Amino acid sequence: MSGAQPIDPRDYNAQPYAGGDPYADYRDTDLDFSAQVDLADRRLGAGVVAANDEFFAHRENLLRPEPAVFDPHAFGHKGKVMDGWETRRRRGVSADQPHPTADDHDWALVRLGLPGVVRGLVVDTAHFRGNHPLQVGVEATHLAGTPTTEELLGAEWTEIVPRTHVYGHAANGFTVEAGRRWTHLRLKQFPDGGVARLRVYGEPVPDPDWLTALGGFDVAALVNGGTVEDASDRFYSSPGNIISPGRSHKMDDGWENRRRRDDGHDWVRFRLTAQASVRALELDTSYYKGNAAGWVTVLGRDARSGAPDEWFEIVGRTRLEPDSAHRFVLDSPVTATHVRTDVFPDGGIARLNVFGSLTETGTADLRRRWDALGG
Numbered sequence: 109m110s111g112a113q114p115i116d117p118r119d120y121n122a123q124p125y126a127g128g129d130p131y132a133d134y135r136d137t138d139l140d141f142s143a144q145v146d147l148a149d150r151r152l153g154a155g156v157v158a159a160n161d162e163f164f165a166h167r168e169n170l171l172r173p174e175p176a177v178f179d180p181h182a183f184g185h186k187g188k189v190m191d192g193w194e195t196r197r198r199r200g201v202s203a204d205q206p207h208p209t210a211d212d213h214d215w216a217l218v219r220l221g222l223p224g225v226v227r228g229l230v231v232d233t234a235h236f237r238g239n240h241p242l243q244v245g246v247e248a249t250h251l252a253g254t255p256t257t258e259e260l261l262g263a264e265w266t267e268i269v270p271r272t273h274v275y276g277h278a279a280n281g282f283t284v285e286a287g288r289r290w291t292h293l294r295l296k297q298f299p300d301g302g303v304a305r306l307r308v309y310g311e312p313v314p315d316p317d318w319l320t321a322l323g324g325f326d327v328a329a330l331v332n333g334g335t336v337e338d339a340s341d342r343f344y345s346s347p348g349n350i351i352s353p354g355r356s357h358k359m360d361d362g363w364e365n366r367r368r369r370d371d372g373h374d375w376v377r378f379r380l381t382a383q384a385s386v387r388a389l390e391l392d393t394s395y396y397k398g399n400a401a402g403w404v405t406v407l408g409r410d411a412r413s414g415a416p417d418e419w420f421e422i423v424g425r426t427r428l429e430p431d432s433a434h435r436f437v438l439d440s441p442v443t444a445t446h447v448r449t450d451v452f453p454d455g456g457i458a459r460l461n462v463f464g465s466l467t468e469t470g471t472a473d474l475r476r477r478w479d480a481l482g483g
């Protein structure tokens with residue numbers, strides 16, 4: 109015999125729930141996407157636009173930020189209450205053909221919060237045991253503006269995850285090779301079933317036309333293509349929160365590091381949208397009261413200059429107040445592609461905004477990237 113071994117779908121089954129912690133037998137993924145942004149984060153504006161069926165459980169659950177929950181006693185008028193997107197059981201066309209065909213499937217259309225390059229996906233079937241899909245596949249498209257469901261259904265779709273068997277009650281992780289920018293995904297489940305959560309990891313690619321029209325904006329913001337390149341600590345919460353939309357509403361909405369027990373200091377390094385002329389910054393310690401950063405220094409670097417590795421001071425070491433916003437108007441604009449916040453000795457930062465406008469070089473770089481990643 110040659111070729112691949114035939115796949116036995118029973119290998120992908122999860123055992124029935126046996127009581128106790130429902131996550132005790134959950135199968136996690138080995139793939140690590142923690143350095144990437146979830147482009148399907150509802151807080152960035154993502155949404156599940158439509159689905160062909162959601163009989164047992166609503167499509168919107170797919171993008172809930174928290175892990176899916178399971179209450180073995182919760183039943184509603186339609187059946188078991190499930191925290192995910194769950195369709196009804198598919199049937200064949202007649203008594204002679206009671207089974208669905210090989211290509212029968214259900215679908216959900218997902219709008220990404222930002223256009224971006226997708227590097228990986230997690231199709232999480234948490235708590236779907238015996239009613240998870242046999243296989244899933246994912247397609248992507250790029251459409252300008254705000255397309256209707258009909259326009260999406262008529263769009264040209266590119267397969268980014270080929271049809272693959274998935275485990276029940278598991279985080280099914282996939283790496284994605286297609287290095288293009290997308291605005292929408294189509295999640296397909298064959299032939300039917302339930303998916304608890306969909307996470308879409310990648311890099312935002314902001315629209316240069318929009319940012320050029322805005323002129324001045326927050327050049328560190330995630331929604332404008334700012335990124336966290338690295339951080340000294342990710343113990344309590346993600347440094348990516350610092351450049352997330354809106355104000356922080358609780359401690360874990362910001363970046364909190366652990367208590368430092370040496371002579372060093374904590375830091376976060378950001379890449380701006382592109383080279384920018386920076387005029388003002390706001391640094392907010394909201395919800396950090398007994399654990400706000402003590403002092404901060406803000407540094408800049410211009411990777412497009414003759415001294416691409418040289419860090420220079422934008423804001424000298426400044427005492428920070430707990431639970432407060434701090435504004436810094438620069439004496440004269442500085443040109444930077446990167447910003448670093450050094451906090452002494454440790455402590456939380458809720459948000460950083462870096463206000464400025466793209467330079468000519470920055471605008472050209474951004475447009476080149478947009479064009480290179482196709483549409």
Ligand SMILES: NC(=O)NC(NC(N)=O)C(=O)[O-]
Pocket residue numbers: 164186187188189190194197238239
């Ligand atoms: N026990 C179930 O979950 N059954 C059914 N699903 C729901 N949600 O009731 C099914 O057919 O998959």
